[in-house]
Amino acid sequence: MASSFADDKKNVHLSISQVVKDFDGFKAVNDVSLDIYQGEIFALLGASGCGKSTLLRMLAGFEKPTSGDIILDGQSMLDVPPYERPVNMMFQSYALFPHMTVEQNIAFGLKHDNLSRPAIANKVEEVLNLVRMTEYAKRKPHQLSGGQQQRVALARSLAKEPKLLLLDEPMGALDKKLRTQMQLEIVDILEAVEVTCVMVTHDQEEAMTMASRVGIMDQGVIRQVGEPVDVYEHPNSRMTAEFIGSVNIFEGTLSKDESDHAELICDDLTVAIHASHGVVGSLGMPMAYAVRPEKIQIKRRAPDQPCNWAKGTIKDIAYLGSHSIYHVELANEKIVLVSMANSDRWSEVDDGPRLSWEDEVYVYWADDSGVMLNS
Numbered sequence: 001m002a003s004s005f006a007d008d009k010k011n012v013h014l015s016i017s018q019v020v021k022d023f024d025g026f027k028a029v030n031d032v033s034l035d036i037y038q039g040e041i042f043a044l045l046g047a048s049g050c051g052k053s054t055l056l057r058m059l060a061g062f063e064k065p066t067s068g069d070i071i072l073d074g075q076s077m078l079d080v081p082p083y084e085r086p087v088n089m090m091f092q093s094y095a096l097f098p099h100m101t102v103e104q105n106i107a108f109g110l111k112h113d114n115l116s117r118p119a120i121a122n123k124v125e126e127v128l129n130l131v132r133m134t135e136y137a138k139r140k141p142h143q144l145s146g147g148q149q150q151r152v153a154l155a156r157s158l159a160k161e162p163k164l165l166l167l168d169e170p171m172g173a174l175d176k177k178l179r180t181q182m183q184l185e186i187v188d189i190l191e192a193v194e195v196t197c198v199m200v201t202h203d204q205e206e207a208m209t210m211a212s213r214v215g216i217m218d219q220g221v222i223r224q225v226g227e228p229v230d231v232y233e234h235p236n237s238r239m240t241a242e243f244i245g246s247v248n249i250f251e252g253t254l255s256k257d258e259s260d261h262a263e264l265i266c267d268d269l270t271v272a273i274h275a276s277h278g279v280v281g282s283l284g285m286p287m288a289y290a291v292r293p294e295k296i297q298i299k300r301r302a303p304d305q306p307c308n309w310a311k312g313t314i315k316d317i318a319y320l321g322s323h324s325i326y327h328v329e330l331a332n333e334k335i336v337l338v339s340m341a342n343s344d345r346w347s348e349v350d351d352g353p354r355l356s357w358e359d360e361v362y363v364y365w366a367d368d369s370g371v372m373l374n375s
């Protein structure tokens with residue numbers, strides 16, 4: 001779905017402009033500007049305490065920005081109280097009323113909108129159908145599973161047809177297996193109603209699975225915005241590279257900076273790092289190079305390439321079913337992580353026997369496998 005938000009189709013629906021939230025001198029949100037497109041699912045991703053919920057609460061109107069503006073569908077929200085905003089927030093705890101049935105819970109929010117009884121009943125039926133909970137209409141929340149409660153909470157949030165739906169750690173209360181299933185289910189529902197959604201999560205898998213674009217947040221600042229594949233393949237800093245997935249970082253000094261490639265002299269390797277991506281620097285300056293474990297390969301013989309390899313010893317092998325992680329120790333004791341798919345019954349390399357502990361091997365990768373990073 002990420003591809004449907006290509007540059008030529010974007011239509012800004014929500015504009016967050018230079019927003020700051022200062023709590024007694026502490027900037028929980030520090031000058032965030034962000035455009036959210038019509039119909040997209042945007043995930044704010046970051047470690048606990050980085051300011052995600054504070055930003056979301058400002059979108060909902062529960063907090064007032066210290067400065068900056070929030071423009072939804074062309075209208076500034078600054079002076080619009082929460083209950084008058086065309087915005088709905090679904091909380092992690094779902095906040096369902098325990099004494100009301102499923103349908104009463106959903107109808108409750110509609111009663112203040114001066115809708116007729118039949119109109120309310122129709123709407124309740126429509127959203128229950130949407131989340132496939134029609135047969136549970138008469139149950140109370142405690143008679144539902146966690147996933148079912150979440151579907152009811154989502155139905156209630158969508159019943160008022162908000163222009164913007166906010167989800168704060170939506171899967172927080174569910175166990176791992178149910179989370180994965182609900183993530184896909186919620187995406188289907190949100191796409192069906194074409195609602196614009198901003199969600200908050202600290203779970204990168206959740207963000208990557210659900211979102212059309214991800215904003216990586218750190219200490220009140222958005223560090224990088226992009227489609228999941230962009231932020232994973234082309235992190236713009238060490239922070240984002242290390243935050244998403246696992247990564248090998250090599251530090252060194254820039255020894256070549258050409259238009260199509262750059263080289264880094266690196267103490268960890270006897271050869272240079274040669275990269276075709278991501279350089280803005282001057283010769284001799286310290287740089288880092290980030291390469292993902294699944295982009296590195298292992299060989300028993302020295303690879304036939306001038307750059308991007310090192311000799312090492314296998315110190316650990318973590319078998320994870322679909323793939324294994326090899327911990328290869330270089331001469332200077334640096335550990336390089338290599339992920340290899342277990343698509344063959346045994347991992348054979350160079351027609352030799354299966355890789356094992358203490359084997360002497362070479363790790364190597366291609367020029368376009370990683371990115372140079374300034375910071």
Ligand SMILES: Nc1ncnc2c1ncn2[C@@H]1O[C@H](COP(=O)(O)OP(=O)(O)O)[C@@H](O)[C@H]1O
Binds near residue numbers: 046047051052
């Ligand atoms: N009402 C408040 N008063 C003072 N500090 C707050 C308040 N709300 C949040 N903070 C602080 O702002 C920072 C960001 O909080 P929050 O937005 O909840 O983070 P996240 O949702 O990313 O975990 C934290 O350091 C938190 O302690």
Ligand SMILES: [Mg+2]
Binds near residue numbers: 054200
């Ligand atoms: Mg939070």
